[in-house]
Each structure stands twice: as structure tokens, then as C-alpha cells.
Amino acid sequence: MARTGPAPAPGSTDRLSVAAELSFLDRYLAVWILAAMAAGIGLGRLVPGLNGALAKVEIGGISLPIAAGLLVMMYPVLAKVRYDRLDAVTGDRRLMTSSLVINWIVGPAVMFALAWVFLPDLPEYRTGLIIVGLARCIAMVIIWNDLACGDREAAAVLVALNSMFQVTAFGVLGWFYLDLLPGWLGLGEGQRLDISMWKIALNVVVFLGVPLLAGFLTRRLGEKKLGRARYEANVLPRIGPWALYGLLFTIVVLFALQGKTITSQPLDVARIALPLLVYFAIMWFGTFALGKAIGLAYERTATLAFTAAGNNFELAIAVAIATFGVTSGQALSGVVGPLIEVPVLIALVYVSLAWRKKDTAAA
Template sequence: MTSAEPTVTSPQGTGPAGDGSIVRKLSTLDRYLAVWILLAMGIGLGLGRLIPGMNDALARIEIGGISLPIAFGLLVMMYPVLAKVRYDRLDRVTGDRRLLVSSLVINWIVGPAVMFALAWIFLPDLPEYRTGLIVVGLARCIAMVIIWNDLACGDREAAAVLVALNSVFQVLAFGLLGWFYLDLLPRLLHLGDGQGLDVSVWHIALNVVIFLGIPLLAGFLTRHLGEQKMSRADYEAKFLPRIGPWALYGLLFTIVILFALQGRTITSQPLDVARIALPLLVYFAIMFFGTFLLGKGLGLAYDRTTTLAFTAAGNNFELAIAVAIATFGVTSGQALSGVVGPLIEVPVLIGLVHVALAWRRKFTAGAVTTAP
């Protein structure tokens, strides 16, 4: 949560106090976050629909296929959260093999396979939308998952490690998995001729550097220099509360820009959006709840189970949209599937934040957070 959140010492480490206490102490921004997100989505859709040429003007503000307004919003969103990370504790996460292996298997074996299956089950007659959904399933989340995890009181250090780990695999595996799921596997299963995915490894690497590398480096340097200039206690008690709200400001700004870019497309094809939305809803439910149960079954405590679940359920919508547009065209059905991704993901995952918090009390006090 934000810096206003109280902390208490528990058998699971330093963490948030009871849910009721948190709600009473939250700021207005935090308490009604779901409302602000829905309003941001509505404002973005309205701006994109009502202002002629706005989406085209925003789309032109880009470098190397990266939207600068969206990049700005994501950087503002991620920086305060990454400045809160205790980088001296990362070794406790890297030693947890259950967590690391589970994350890699879920993200790079289970996730793409689930999306492939759902795309064919729900969209057998719509190959463009189906391909777009498969691309969304290949783009593992490296940005918004940071803030969903923080809102759900997950393990910040674990989130930083898992996001970095999956980002490396994203650079290495995205193109290969695209060929496998869009070309080779459909041929092997006699589902059709398949489609290629023309995506540059360097483009994916640039995406990772911008949306993870820059805020991660900024967060690390801020904490390192901040603790040198002031004590750790002062850094966490005085500095972090000042920058904390900017994470949510950045999130809301990003949502407005994202939906303004695609407002006309989304509102002009409501039935197509509904067809694409259904498999996405099933996907998020399977990935989140399945992973949450897996983490609990492995004996992980609430904070790491939550981190594992959100890193599994989230997707890198910016990369998916950029790849779909670059490969199939801005007006393609594949691009529309990429756009519908965050339309569904944002409200669903903010709802899952509340689900996760409600489940927190079900975890035993003796669960281990740091032992591998």
C-alpha cells in the first residue's frame, strides 16, 4: 500500500496491520482507488472518442515503437514502489528456489499454454483476435504488477527479483514462443497454417530497459543515496511518504492515456470487445487463483504467495500492443486484442487486490517468508 499504511511486527515479518486498521488509516486516494481507476478508464475512453484526432496525435509521440506518454506514466508509477524496496534483502529472495522455479514455470510454460488453449476454445472462428490473445499471453508483466503487488501487501523484494528474472526470459523467449504457439503448434495439431511473429529481440530488450531498468536503477540509487544522506529510519519515515502517492498518480495517468489512445476502437466494436474479453476473464481467474493455491500449497507465506500470483496473472500490455501493431498493423484484429487486454486486466486485477487482502487472514502465522 502507500506509505500511510501502518506496520506491525508479526511472525511473518514486518507487514501491514489488520485490514480494518488499514482501511481506517488510508488516504482518500487509496480508499477509493477502484473508483478512481474506473473514472480514469471512462475519461480516457471519452477523450479518445470525443476529441477528433487525439488518438492519432498521442500515437505519434513515440520513439522506437515505445509510446512516450505511456512510458512516462509507467515510470512515475513504478519509481516510488521500487524506491521502497530493501535491496539489501534481495539475497533472501534469490535463495528461495521454490519461489523462483515456480515463477518461471508458471510464466513461461503454464501462462502461454493457458492463453493458447483459451484463444482456440473461445475464438475458433476469429483468427486475428485469437492470434492477438496469444501474443498477450506471451508478454509477461514487468510494469503494473509492481503496483498491484504493493497494493495487495505482497513482498516488494520478491516482486523486484521475479520481475527482473522474468524480464530476462522475456528477451530470450518471447520470439521463440511466438514461433512455437503461432506457427509450429497449430501445424502439429492440424489447426491451420499458422502465422509468423516478426519481432526484434532488440525491441523487446528496449521495452524491458525502459519499463523496468530505468525505474529499478532510479529506485536503487534513491534508497542507497537517501540512506547515506539520512538514516534509514528517516528515509522511510520522511522521504517515502512524500513520493508514495505518485505511484497511484502515475497509474491513473497511464490508464487515461492508454484508453484515450484506443477509445474510438474500443467503443466502436463493443461485440468484438466482448468476445475478446471472455477468454481474458477466464485467463486471469485461472492464473491468479491457481497460482495462489500453488503458493499456499508450497508453504509460502501470504506476501510471497501474493507476489507469485500477481506476477503470473499480469501481462505486459505495452509490449503486446506494440508487437501486434508492428507485425499486423494498427487496424488489425490482433492489435484490438492487445488493446482489450488492459481494458479487462486493470479492473480485474484491482478487484483481485481486494480478494488477496481478504484471504490474507487465512494464512497461518507460522508460514515462512524468507526460508528457501
């Protein structure tokens, strides 16, 4: 995230020397993330009233501290996107079709199946996991993709595509997987989600629309004033580190909000974590293999894999709390989502980079 120098084009030799490009902060990113998670859980557990105070700072069900952290996190990465190249992404039918199918057909179905296999006796946790599977990622995936040297332009397009489908399809899929399908399969009575299209749209606008507009305007105005080469050589290295600061701040706040809940129910957390681990493995490795099979270059294969494996934890938690209550098992499943997703996907960044290095050596 804090790489120096102009942003190289996908596939260029500059992006092959990953270790040389990484700053001190990026090189030990896993350490900082684990420390941020521990700090957040510790603060939430040890500071009386902190989680309650943080929870009150919200507008329309959206946590302002988390929103601020995500905006700071996403803005520098979106300012790196070369928006004049987006047509090359939208014209890639293999990428676009694969992303839609994986995110909106395969992903929710996989989570539904895993939730019933691993949690047949815990309906609240099972429902929470299914909600997590329906909330496709539109924010933090941009960070994982950038760290894995994925295609930034492709990530911007796929995230925008997920956002449009999230607004229109989330409620329908929630009804299908939580109410209709269980009845069809004889699994018992279904449950309904109390979430309006307006709230989902607001979530999309805040967590994607604002940083996307800011990133676009920064690049547009910066290139107009300085030219592309000077903009990428002088501006991007200055704002780049803020992505990491925003990520770490978001993690601290998120885990401070839920630290007491997580630590007070360790066995329940473990039950919820197991299907999540299987889900991330299936979605990431399966999608990465698909990308290779259909002939996508590494950059777009990585982007496809991370957009498939990531989830919109903020939306999942908000929906679970709004529908079932803040102390519900559904809400706990939503909270455990990022607890597992953050360390797993940062580990997959290293797996992805190792795969890239192997492909480069073979070439």
C-alpha cells in the same frame, strides 16, 4: 501506495491493519481507476484527432506518454524495495522455480488453449490473445503487488527475472505457439511475428530498467544520508502518492489512444474479453492456491499470483501493431487486454487482502 510511516517488514503487525494504513486516495482506488478508464475512453471518442496525436509521440515504437506514466508509477514502489534483502528471495527455490514454470510454461499454454477454445472462428483475435499471453508482466504488477501487501523484494526479483526471459524467450515462444504448434495439432497454417530482440530489450529497459535504477539510487543515497528509519519515515511518504498519479495517467492515456476502437466494436470486445476473464481467474487463483500448497507465506504467495496473472500490455500491443498493423484484429486483442486486466486485477487486490485477513484471523 500512499501509506504513511516506515515500510514495515513482511509479516509485521503494522502491515496487518490495512484499512488503517490506506490514505483516502488508496481507499477509493477502484473508483479512481474506473473513472480514469471512462475518462480515457471518452477523450479518445470525443476529441477529434487526440488518439492520432498521442500515437505519434513515440520513439522506437514506444509511446512516450505511456512510458512517462509507467515510470512515474513504478519509481516510488521501487524506491521502497529493501535491496539488501534480495538474496533472501533469490535463495527461495520454491518461489523462483514456481514463477518460472508458471510464467513461461503454464501461462502461455493456458492462453493458447483459451484462445482456440473461445475464438476458433476468429483467427486475428485469437493470435492477438496468444501474443498477450506471451508478454509476461514487468511493470504494472509492481503496483498490484504493493497494494495487496505482497513482498516488495520478491516482486522486484521476479519482475527482473521475467524481463530477462522476455528478451530471450519471447520470439521463440511466439514461433512455437503461433507457427509450429498449430501445424502439429492440425489447426491450420501458422503465423510469424516480426519483432526483433532489440525492440523487446528496449521495452524492458524503458519500462523496468530506468525506474529500477532510479528507485535503487534513491534508496541507496537516501539511506546513506538519512539512515534507513528516517528515509522510510520521511522520504517514502512524500513520493508514495506519485505511484497512483502515474497509474491513473497511464490508464487515461492508454484508453484515450484506443477509446474509439473499443467503443466502435463492442461485440468483438466482448468476444475477446471472455477468454481473458477466464485466463485471469485461472492464473491468479491457481497460482495463489499453489503458493499456499507449497508453504509460501502470504506476502510471497500474493506476489507469485500477481506476477503470474499480469501481462505486459504495452509489449503485446507494440508487437501486434508492428506485425499486423494498427487496425488489425490482433492489435484490438492487445488493446482489450488492459481494458479487462486493470479492473480485474484491482478486484483481485481486494480478494487477496480479504484472504490475508482471513489467514491472520485464523492464526
